Amino acid sequence: MEDHISNKAKAPEYQLSPAMDSSTLERRRSSNTDNNLTREKKKLKRSEVLAKKKVVDELIKAARAENNHLASFPSFNHFHGNGLSVCLKSGRGNKLPSPVKNYIQSLLKLNMEGPYGSEWLEEEKVKRKEMVAPEARYILVHEVANSNTNETITVLTADETPTSWVEDSGPMVGFVQYRFILEEELPVLYVYELQLEPSVQGKGLGKFLMQLIELMAQKNRMDAVILTVQKANLLAMDFYISKLRYVVSSTSPSKMGIEKSYEILCKTFSHEAKTILEDS
Numbered sequence: 001m002e003d004h005i006s007n008k009a010k011a012p013e014y015q016l017s018p019a020m021d022s023s024t025l026e027r028r029r030s031s032n033t034d035n036n037l038t039r040e041k042k043k044l045k046r047s048e049v050l051a052k053k054k055v056v057d058e059l060i061k062a063a064r065a066e067n068n069h070l071a072s073f074p075s076f077n078h079f080h081g082n083g084l085s086v087c088l089k090s091g092r093g094n095k096l097p098s099p100v101k102n103y104i105q106s107l108l109k110l111n112m113e114g115p116y117g118s119e120w121l122e123e124e125k126v127k128r129k130e131m132v133a134p135e136a137r138y139i140l141v142h143e144v145a146n147s148n149t150n151e152t153i154t155v156l157t158a159d160e161t162p163t164s165w166v167e168d169s170g171p172m173v174g175f176v177q178y179r180f181i182l183e184e185e186l187p188v189l190y191v192y193e194l195q196l197e198p199s200v201q202g203k204g205l206g207k208f209l210m211q212l213i214e215l216m217a218q219k220n221r222m223d224a225v226i227l228t229v230q231k232a233n234l235l236a237m238d239f240y241i242s243k244l245r246y247v248v249s250s251t252s253p254s255k256m257g258i259e260k261s262y263e264i265l266c267k268t269f270s271h272e273a274k275t276i277l278e279d280s
Helices: 021-066 098-131 205-219 234-243 271-278
Strands: 078-081 085-094 137-143 155-156 162-164 174-185 186-196 222-228 261-270
Touching: 021 174, 021 186, 085 098, 085 205, 098 174, 098 222, 098 261, 155 271, 174 205, 186 205, 186 271, 222 234, 222 271, 234 261, 261 271
Parallel strands: 186 222
Antiparallel strands: 078 085, 085 137, 137 174, 155 162, 174 186, 222 261
16 A cells, blocks of 8 residues: 655654754744744734824824814904904915915014024025915914904014005914924924014913914824924023923934024923923
């Protein structure tokens, strides 16, 4: 009778030999087990990272898709106090009317040319591009006109070129530009600009706007609010750090031993963000 040969592949067997005693075999088996566990852990970790990235991407996508972030906070649509009365409107970078863009450029130059110093000419070009980006979102601050809704406001730039804009609700007196972005693998609301005319500064409006920004960030499940401040802008540094309790981020150049003209500040809303942006 002929032997039947199975067509099933046999599992490899370890043959004991003078070169491989039982202890060597045990070490090899243990090593193979460890390697398998390591591969499984790496596969699981990669899966977790991809799943987390998908969640974060969806959060940012949803936040950017929202047309009017002010709608969720009706009590913040107006500010009244210290002789000032303003209303707020939403805007998008790629949908700003020309008069609004001109106003923003003028106010930026008025407020920021001094703190930036010799860097302003190049920085102004950067800010003009940032201003009209599709992902740029705005809070436009309008003064509430008392008697004449067609009242205008004139902003004088450093070279005394006037720029006026008339709006039914009253003239603009400032704006906030912000974006929902990924920073250190975290979803954050990044404040690109908070600019107010000198006549409305020091009246609580800036704090009011930043409170609104923080509420918007938390509603959209962002892990932090981040912003950049010129070191030469001492009033702004004091405003954010002393009054609003922002801290210098671990991502700021000064924290990495790099000398730059600015600091990156943050306020975190989660343990993970605090660990990455504050404690690193």
